[in-house]
Amino acid sequence: MLLTVAEWQAVRLTLLVASVAVVVSLPPAVAVAWLLAKRNFPGKFLLETIVNLPLVLPPVVTGYLLLVIFGRQGLLGGFLERTFGLRFVFDWKGAALASAVVAFPLLVRPIRVAFSAIDDRLVQAARTLGAGPFDAFCSIMLPLARPGILSGSLLGFARSMGEFGATIMIAGSIPGETRTMSLLIYSQLDAPGGMEQSVRLVAASIIIAATALLAGELLERYGRRRLQGATA
Amino acid sequence: MSRIIRSFNWIVVFWALGLCGCSEPTPSEAPKTAEPAARTEDGSKKTIILSAAASTKEVMEALADQFKTETGTEVKVNLGSSNALAEQILAGAPANLFLSANQQWADEIQRAGQVEAAARLLTNRLVLVVPAGNPGGVHKPEDLLSDKVKKIALAGEKVPAGMYADQSLEKLGLLKQLTDANKIVRGQDVRSALSYVERGEAEAGIIYSTDVGSAKEVTVAYEFDPKLHDEIVYVLVLLKHSSDNPEGRKLFEFLQSPTANTVYAKFGFSRLSQN
Numbered sequence: 001m002l003l004t005v006a007e008w009q010a011v012r013l014t015l016l017v018a019s020v021a022v023v024v025s026l027p028p029a030v031a032v033a034w035l036l037a038k039r040n041f042p043g044k045f046l047l048e049t050i051v052n053l054p055l056v057l058p059p060v061v062t063g064y065l066l067l068v069i070f071g072r073q074g075l076l077g078g079f080l081e082r083t084f085g086l087r088f089v090f091d092w093k094g095a096a097l098a099s100a101v102v103a104f105p106l107l108v109r110p111i112r113v114a115f116s117a118i119d120d121r122l123v124q125a126a127r128t129l130g131a132g133p134f135d136a137f138c139s140i141m142l143p144l145a146r147p148g149i150l151s152g153s154l155l156g157f158a159r160s161m162g163e164f165g166a167t168i169m170i171a172g173s174i175p176g177e178t179r180t181m182s183l184l185i186y187s188q189l190d191a192p193g194g195m196e197q198s199v200r201l202v203a204a205s206i207i208i209a210a211t212a213l214l215a216g217e218l219l220e221r222y223g224r225r226r227l228q229g230a231t232a
Numbered sequence: 233m234s235r236i237i238r239s240f241n242w243i244v245v246f247w248a249l250g251l252c253g254c255s256e257p258t259p260s261e262a263p264k265t266a267e268p269a270a271r272t273e274d275g276s277k278k279t280i281i282l283s284a285a286a287s288t289k290e291v292m293e294a295l296a297d298q299f300k301t302e303t304g305t306e307v308k309v310n311l312g313s314s315n316a317l318a319e320q321i322l323a324g325a326p327a328n329l330f331l332s333a334n335q336q337w338a339d340e341i342q343r344a345g346q347v348e349a350a351a352r353l354l355t356n357r358l359v360l361v362v363p364a365g366n367p368g369g370v371h372k373p374e375d376l377l378s379d380k381v382k383k384i385a386l387a388g389e390k391v392p393a394g395m396y397a398d399q400s401l402e403k404l405g406l407l408k409q410l411t412d413a414n415k416i417v418r419g420q421d422v423r424s425a426l427s428y429v430e431r432g433e434a435e436a437g438i439i440y441s442t443d444v445g446s447a448k449e450v451t452v453a454y455e456f457d458p459k460l461h462d463e464i465v466y467v468l469v470l471l472k473h474s475s476d477n478p479e480g481r482k483l484f485e486f487l488q489s490p491t492a493n494t495v496y497a498k499f500g501f502s503r504l505s506q507n
Contacts, residue, residue, distance in 0.1 A: 072432045089433045109241065
């Protein structure tokens with residue numbers, strides 16, 4: 001057995017939380033990225049600032065704000081729990097929420113860059129051929145932005161895996177439910193002898209993160225080569 | 233030009249990523265850049281560092297103030313869970329005294345040969361607490377099994393308060409069921425567990441009776457029979473590398489003096505006899 005039961009639990013949980021975080025934030029990220037890339041409107045810089053905020057806020061501040069909103073006594077938390085049975089604090093969904101929030105700017109940025117690189121005339125051509133705006137978006141812009149979307153997803157995934165500050169504040173460190181790899185390593189280090197114990201998990205974290213980044217890099221390059229000529 | 237802007241974007245992203253990657257503030261990080269053990273020189277500032285278990289926050293801060301008034305020496309109280317503090321000391325943190333909430337972590341320091349003197353100082357009681365309104369309807373430990381109780385806040389498995397709590401739940405035959413039902417939430421130290429109860433995120437928690445005063449609207453539902461857990465012993469340790477600092481020993485003596493006893497009683501701690 002390479003890892004102990006608790007460690008496998010943490011790895012599985014980390015992968016689950018990171019995947020859910022990316023999948024759930026992808027549609028809003030694509031929408032926001034398109035908005036920022038292709039449209040100008042008053043207050044655009046405000047939207048940009050809000051989107052980028054999780055990148056520069058200390059993660060514990062992000063955690064605090066999430067608690068204020070989604071905690072049981074928070075603005076939305078009590079309501080969500082009573083109405084939908086949706087609980088974030090001390091629940092893996094809270095860990096996924098924290099990861100989604102911190103990964104969001106990393107998702108948006110490459111997708112926005114990909115969208116801005118698409119020649120508007122291609123979309124206009126599709127429209128003259130009878131495609132509705134949504135159809136044109138799905139058949140022209142999305143496929144062309146695929147390398148950016150993939151790269152953003154993998155970057156967001158890797159960041160979600162590493163999220164600690166916000167996660168520990170909103171989700172606590174419950175084995176099997178919210179104790180992700182970062183949290184398990186941290187709690188192991190909290191007692192004498194912990195450094196040796198954590199070596200395996202640390203190695204696993206590095207391997208997963210490096211693989212995600214490498215895959216993102218390769219996919220992006222492959223996608224870019226295929227799309228030569230369609231982008232400006 | 234757009235290419236420069238685009239790569240500037242990426243530079244900003246990576247720089248911001250780097251900022252985020254900076255160390256998260258860990259609540260019980262020892263003041264690594266603290267002054268070394270003070271020397272008794274004319275006019276120089278004298279400081280000693282006391283690493284104390286989180287549950288002794290108010291009482292140790294009060295005693296530190298009193299010590300400063302009496303002797304002019306400043307005492308920096310470094311709070312945290314006893315296991316984390318022990319880890320810091322073993323890693324070389326410049327503490328002069330260590331107040332551990334159980335014998336085990338004091339023994340760990342002893343095994344590393346860093347103990348100059350030790351004294352059994354205080355004892356405490358373990359209680360089951362609930363948030364305002366008692367939403368889980370908890371009046372005794374067995375009530376923790378009911379469906380109304382979704383989360384129970386305990387201190388970490390290696391934190392003394394958490395260990396005493398685990399022992400009590402084990403003796404009552406509840407620990408396994410509660411663990412299997414994923415009801416247990418671990419706080420970094422006993423005060424963190426208390427804060428979960430205070431915020432209503434946990435329907436119950438197990439902390440020391442002396443901690444109850446620090447949270448609004450948290451009430452005691454049940455007091456555990458001391459026979460259910462190891463004797464709660466707070467051990468005061470004078471660390472070796474402070475033996476060249478007479479102020480450290482003065483504080484060690486002061487914390488065991490009758491003056492200190494009145495302060496302990498005021499905060500709900502009982503003194504232990506020396507064994």
